[in-house]
Amino acid sequence: xxxxxxxxxxxxxxxxxxxxxxxxxxxxxxxxxxxxxxxxxxxxxxxxxxxxxxxxxxxxxxxxxxxxxxxxxxxxxxxxxxxxxxxxxxxxxxxxxxxxxxxxxxxxxxxxxxxxxxxxxxxxxxxxxxxxxxxxxxxxxxxxxxxxxxxxxxxxxxxxxxxxxx
Amino acid sequence: xxxxxxxxxxxxxxxxxxxxxxxxxxxxxxxxxxxxxxxxxxxxxxxxxxxxxxxxxxxxxxxxxxxxxxxxxxxxxxxxxxxxxxxxxxxxxxxxxxxxxxxxxxxxxxxxxxxxxxxxxxxxxxxxxxxxxxxxxxxxxxxxxxxxxxxxxxxxxxxxxxxxxxxxxxxxxxxxxxxxxxxxxxxxxxxxxxxxxxxxxxxxxxxxxxxxxxxxxxxxxxxxxxxxxxxxxxxxxxxxxxxxxxxxxxxxxxxxxxxxxxxxxxxxxxxxxxxxxxxxxxxxxxxxxxxxxxxxxxxxxxxxxxxxxxxxxxxxxxxxxxxxxxxxxxxxxxxxxxxxxxxxxxxxxxxxxxxxxxxxxxxxxxxxxxxxxxxxxxxxxxxxxxxxxxxxxxxxxxxxxxxxxxxxxxxxxxxxxxxxxxxxxxxxxxxxx
Numbered sequence: 001x002x003x004x005x006x007x008x009x010x011x012x013x014x015x016x017x018x019x020x021x022x023x024x025x026x027x028x029x030x031x032x033x034x035x036x037x038x039x040x041x042x043x044x045x046x047x048x049x050x051x052x053x054x055x056x057x058x059x060x061x062x063x064x065x066x067x068x069x070x071x072x073x074x075x076x077x078x079x080x081x082x083x084x085x086x087x088x089x090x091x092x093x094x095x096x097x098x099x100x101x102x103x104x105x106x107x108x109x110x111x112x113x114x115x116x117x118x119x120x121x122x123x124x125x126x127x128x129x130x131x132x133x134x135x136x137x138x139x140x141x142x143x144x145x146x147x148x149x150x151x152x153x154x155x156x157x158x159x160x161x162x163x164x165x166x
Numbered sequence: 167x168x169x170x171x172x173x174x175x176x177x178x179x180x181x182x183x184x185x186x187x188x189x190x191x192x193x194x195x196x197x198x199x200x201x202x203x204x205x206x207x208x209x210x211x212x213x214x215x216x217x218x219x220x221x222x223x224x225x226x227x228x229x230x231x232x233x234x235x236x237x238x239x240x241x242x243x244x245x246x247x248x249x250x251x252x253x254x255x256x257x258x259x260x261x262x263x264x265x266x267x268x269x270x271x272x273x274x275x276x277x278x279x280x281x282x283x284x285x286x287x288x289x290x291x292x293x294x295x296x297x298x299x300x301x302x303x304x305x306x307x308x309x310x311x312x313x314x315x316x317x318x319x320x321x322x323x324x325x326x327x328x329x330x331x332x333x334x335x336x337x338x339x340x341x342x343x344x345x346x347x348x349x350x351x352x353x354x355x356x357x358x359x360x361x362x363x364x365x366x367x368x369x370x371x372x373x374x375x376x377x378x379x380x381x382x383x384x385x386x387x388x389x390x391x392x393x394x395x396x397x398x399x400x401x402x403x404x405x406x407x408x409x410x411x412x413x414x415x416x417x418x419x420x421x422x423x424x425x426x427x428x429x430x431x432x433x434x435x436x437x438x439x440x441x442x443x444x445x446x447x448x449x450x451x452x453x454x455x456x457x458x459x460x461x462x463x464x465x466x467x468x469x470x471x472x473x474x475x476x477x478x479x480x481x482x483x484x485x486x487x488x489x490x491x492x493x494x495x496x497x498x499x500x501x502x503x504x505x506x507x508x509x510x511x512x513x514x515x516x517x518x519x520x521x522x523x524x525x526x527x528x529x530x531x532x533x534x535x536x537x538x539x540x541x542x543x544x545x546x547x548x549x550x551x552x553x554x555x556x557x558x559x560x561x562x563x564x565x566x567x568x569x570x571x572x573x574x575x576x577x578x579x580x581x582x583x584x585x586x587x588x589x590x591x592x593x594x595x596x597x598x599x
Contacts, residue, residue: 013365013456015564022543023569026241026249028206028317040571064366067399068564069543070300072206072316092370092401093300097316143190143333157214157322157330164326 002121003129004056004084008044009115012062016074016094025071030101033073034080048081055082060113062087066094072101079103086111086119086126089138099144100153107138168431170337171406172372175311178428179294187435189334196310197267197288198323199235199297201279201539205252207298208259210321228263229327235267235288236260237279241546242271242538277511277537280304280393280479284385285513287419291407291427296320296329301479301561303396307388308415309407309427311372314396335372335401336437338363342377344445349596352387353481353559353579355379355442356394357450361460362440369399371437374430379444380405385414386483393480394561397457406430449594452577455565463582469592471576472554474499475568476583477508477535478542481559484514484521486580491523493584493595499531500590506541506548507534532587544569557592559583 024036038044047053059078065087066074075097078085085098085105098105108126113119117130127134140148150156169177169184176185179193200207215226228234236256244250253271260268269275269282276282280301283289291309296302298320305312315329323329340359359373373395380388388405395403405411407427415421449463476482476490487509499505507527509515515537518524524534540546542560549569550556556568556575563575576592585595 015562015567017543017562017564017566021566021571022545025203025543025545026246026252028203028252029209040566064369064399067365068300068562070298070302070314070316071203072318075316089366089369091366091399093314093316096319100316100318141333143331147331153318153322153330154210154213157325158216158218160330161214161218161325 002056002084004054004058004119006060006113006115006117006119007053007057007083008059009113010059010061013064013067014061015068016066016071017068019066019074020071020077025073028073030076030080033077037077037081053081053083057083058119059083059085060087060111061085063089065090067091072097075101075103084121096144099140099147102152107140108135109138110135167435168433170372170434170436171374171404171430172311172337172402173334173434174428174430175292176334178292185334187334187336191332191334193294193329193332195233195296195323195327195329196293197233197235197295198320199237199279199283199295199299199302200320201237201299202240202249202252202256203298203317204236204256206317207320207324208255210318211324214321214325225262226325228265228324231264232266234265234324235283236265237269237282238271238276239278239537240539242276242536245546273512275512277513278479278482278539280389281483281510281514284308284389285419285511287415287421290415290421291411291425294329296323300396301393303400303403304389304393304479306392306395306402306404307385308411309404311402311404313402335370337372337374338368339374339376339436339439340442341439342375342379342442342444344379344443346379346444347447349449349581350447351579351581352383352390354447354450355444356391357452357460357577358447359440359442360394360397360452360458361450363398365397365456365458366399368395371400373398373400373403375403375405381408385410386485389483390480397561449579449582449596451582451592452563454563454574454576457561457563457577463592463594466576467592467594470555471503471557471586471590471592473548473550473556474503474505474583474587475508475541475548475556475558475560476506476580477510478539478560479510480561481580482508482510482514482537484517486559487514487518487523488521490580490584491518491526493581494530494532494587495526497530497588499587503587503590505532505587507532508541509537511537541568543567557583557586
């Protein structure tokens with residue numbers, strides 16, 4: 001079971017412009033996007049670039065995380081650090097992009113956590129070990145489960161192509 | 167049980183008699199659109215085919231080069247060597263694959279993707295249309311089921327010709343009756359609706375537009391409504407097609423083939439019905455830093471504006487430019503305020519030039535730029551300084567949107583932008599002399 005610290009606590013309606021500002025959109029490759037994650041939050045961006053947070057550290061957010069643009073950089077830049085995003089809910093395109101690129105995200109409508117709190121992800125709940133409270137996880141859309149199981153849309157599509165003999 | 171417009175469209179697309187909300191479908195794609203982010207799509211497309219046992223020298227092929235559209239609009243002409251190199255890679259791929267619907271940086275066929283697709287007749291009622299841009303919802307104005315996807319999702323579409331694992335969304339029916347009062351436009355209606363639904367109120371749902379105010383709205387206004395449906399989180403916005411759709415496609419997009427128009431069933435099931443009386447609408451302003459932070463203009467007027475932006479895929483069409491030019495004709499943009507105008511396509515630019523609108527705008531002190539997306543998302547021209555305020559006819563006002571997290575963006579209709587350009591403060595066009 002994954003255990004990690006909350007390294008960033010965010011509000012509702014965090015747009016893809018906040019996660020990956022438009023001016024860096026000419027950078028597209030998943031290997032190159034992480035350097036610009038949350039670029040307008042200079043301290044957090046620096047901490048990311050200095051690799052201060054171990055894989056499995058968490059970002060906690062409110063409603064509608066990832067709203068706005070379809071830019072996949074917003075998912076790949078977080079995936080680059082193997083952070084987990086826990087939010088009350090996610091905007092559609094961001095959620096689908098995250099599944100496609102293998103970013104782990106958790107829909108947790110009741111989540112309460114602050115920066116520095118330690119969270120443990122169990123099968124169907126998020127346990128805040130610091131506050132000793134736990135919160136139910138809402139399953140990801142069932143339509144997408146097979147893509148998650150395949151490890152992302154690229155291996156999933158590759159397998160389909162082979163099956164169909166395209 | 168009756169079907170909504172999109173349920174009916176999906177049933178037809180899959181060759182079925184009906185589909186249910188929540189059902190998971192693989193949808194055949196009629197048109198797949200990308201802009202400069204095609205550079206990432208190409209990368210992911212090649213990744214899909216990596217190690218798949220292709221013979222050496224046999225490059226992976228897209229499923230149908232005539233069903234892919236690529237339009238350069240986000241950074242045109244290129245602002246950096248990095249962008250220019252990405253555009254060059256895309257151009258090479260377009261040539262290798264024989265992609266026919268390619269709109270390069272050109273003064274004859276160029277422009278913003280969400281204007282290029284309609285004006286070239288690429289969008290038809292009943293289509294399934296996907297684009298690597300969230301404002302792909304725009305094309306619901308012509309009766310397509312059109313939605314934004316990410317680059318990896320698009321790579322899979324290029325490989326397969328279909329979009330996988332689509333859950334049939336529920337639908338919110340929005341009924342708008344009555345006539346728009348003077349000074350009130352489609353932009354005010356959609357800002358009002360986003361404010362009412364909230365930024366996540368339509369997440370994973372379709373917004374289907376009905377009512378006599380929608381029937382009497384020209385396609386240019388319907389494009390505004392569907393364009394900004396995504397600002398309420400909607401998967402897609404859609405206007406069931408009608409005679410106006412036929413007129414637009416025939417007269418403005420050169421479409422000669424027979425169109426197959428259909429309507430939702432009268433007994434279709436909707437998740438929610440929202441009724442709006444257009445006669446009661448006022449000019450609306452979306453205040454920083456979310457699009458649902460909407461206020462009637464009376465609560466915001468008088469606020470100083472440093473930069474006015476008219477244009478974008480939302481409000482850069484000929485009727486938008488026309489109303490701004492007519493408002494500014496023979497007058498001057500206020501000292502201390504700068505005004506930028508970005509037509510949505512070169513066809514519109516050319517029409518505005520021939521109609522004298524661009525001359526009126528320039529004489530008034532506005533800067534007319536080439537068609538493109540740049541200033542809307544702060545990536546190419548028109549960035550804001552620290553603590554500056556912009557008033558824009560674009561679609562988003564998120565923190566940092568116009569290139570500076572220390573600036574503020576307010577959103578409005580073209581006529582409000584024009585009235586405010588003359589005074590240098592947010593101004594109500596109904597109160598102009």
